[in-house]
Amino acid sequence: TSLLYSKGETLFGIDRAFRLHNAASFIIVVRGHRMY
Incomplete structure:
Protein backbone atom coordinates (compact mmCIF):
# COMPACT_ATOMS: atom_id res chain seq x y z
CA THR A 1 0.00 0.00 0.00
CA SER A 2 2.93 2.33 0.66
CA LEU A 3 4.18 1.97 -2.91
CA LEU A 4 0.67 2.49 -4.29
CA TYR A 5 0.21 5.60 -2.14
CA SER A 6 3.51 7.14 -3.22
CA LYS A 7 2.69 6.35 -6.86
CA GLY A 8 -0.73 7.98 -6.56
CA GLU A 9 0.78 10.98 -4.80
CA THR A 10 3.31 11.37 -7.61
CA LEU A 11 0.60 11.22 -10.27
CA PHE A 12 -1.43 13.76 -8.33
CA GLY A 13 1.60 16.03 -8.04
CA ILE A 14 2.29 15.79 -11.75
CA ASP A 15 -1.36 16.46 -12.58
CA ARG A 16 -1.43 19.47 -10.27
CA HIS A 33 -2.85 39.72 -26.24
CA ARG A 34 -3.88 42.59 -23.98
CA MET A 35 -0.43 44.17 -24.33
CA TYR A 36 -0.76 44.15 -28.11
Missing part, protein backbone atom coordinates in the same frame (compact mmCIF):
# COMPACT_ATOMS: atom_id res chain seq x y z
CA ALA A 17 1.82 20.84 -11.68
CA PHE A 18 0.52 20.32 -15.22
CA ARG A 19 -2.69 22.20 -14.44
CA LEU A 20 -0.76 25.05 -12.81
CA HIS A 21 1.53 25.22 -15.85
CA ASN A 22 -1.49 25.38 -18.19
CA ALA A 23 -3.09 28.09 -16.05
CA ALA A 24 0.14 30.12 -16.02
CA SER A 25 0.54 29.73 -19.79
CA PHE A 26 -3.07 30.82 -20.34
CA ILE A 27 -2.58 33.91 -18.18
CA ILE A 28 0.63 34.81 -20.05
CA VAL A 29 -1.17 34.42 -23.40
CA VAL A 30 -4.07 36.59 -22.26
CA ARG A 31 -1.73 39.28 -20.94
CA GLY A 32 0.28 39.12 -24.16
Whole structure:
Protein backbone atom coordinates (compact mmCIF):
# COMPACT_ATOMS: atom_id res chain seq x y z
CA THR A 1 0.00 0.00 0.00
CA SER A 2 2.93 2.33 0.66
CA LEU A 3 4.18 1.97 -2.91
CA LEU A 4 0.67 2.49 -4.29
CA TYR A 5 0.21 5.60 -2.14
CA SER A 6 3.51 7.14 -3.22
CA LYS A 7 2.69 6.35 -6.86
CA GLY A 8 -0.73 7.98 -6.56
CA GLU A 9 0.78 10.98 -4.80
CA THR A 10 3.31 11.37 -7.61
CA LEU A 11 0.60 11.22 -10.27
CA PHE A 12 -1.43 13.76 -8.33
CA GLY A 13 1.60 16.03 -8.04
CA ILE A 14 2.29 15.79 -11.75
CA ASP A 15 -1.36 16.46 -12.58
CA ARG A 16 -1.43 19.47 -10.27
CA ALA A 17 1.82 20.84 -11.68
CA PHE A 18 0.52 20.32 -15.22
CA ARG A 19 -2.69 22.20 -14.44
CA LEU A 20 -0.76 25.05 -12.81
CA HIS A 21 1.53 25.22 -15.85
CA ASN A 22 -1.49 25.38 -18.19
CA ALA A 23 -3.09 28.09 -16.05
CA ALA A 24 0.14 30.12 -16.02
CA SER A 25 0.54 29.73 -19.79
CA PHE A 26 -3.07 30.82 -20.34
CA ILE A 27 -2.58 33.91 -18.18
CA ILE A 28 0.63 34.81 -20.05
CA VAL A 29 -1.17 34.42 -23.40
CA VAL A 30 -4.07 36.59 -22.26
CA ARG A 31 -1.73 39.28 -20.94
CA GLY A 32 0.28 39.12 -24.16
CA HIS A 33 -2.85 39.72 -26.24
CA ARG A 34 -3.88 42.59 -23.98
CA MET A 35 -0.43 44.17 -24.33
CA TYR A 36 -0.76 44.15 -28.11
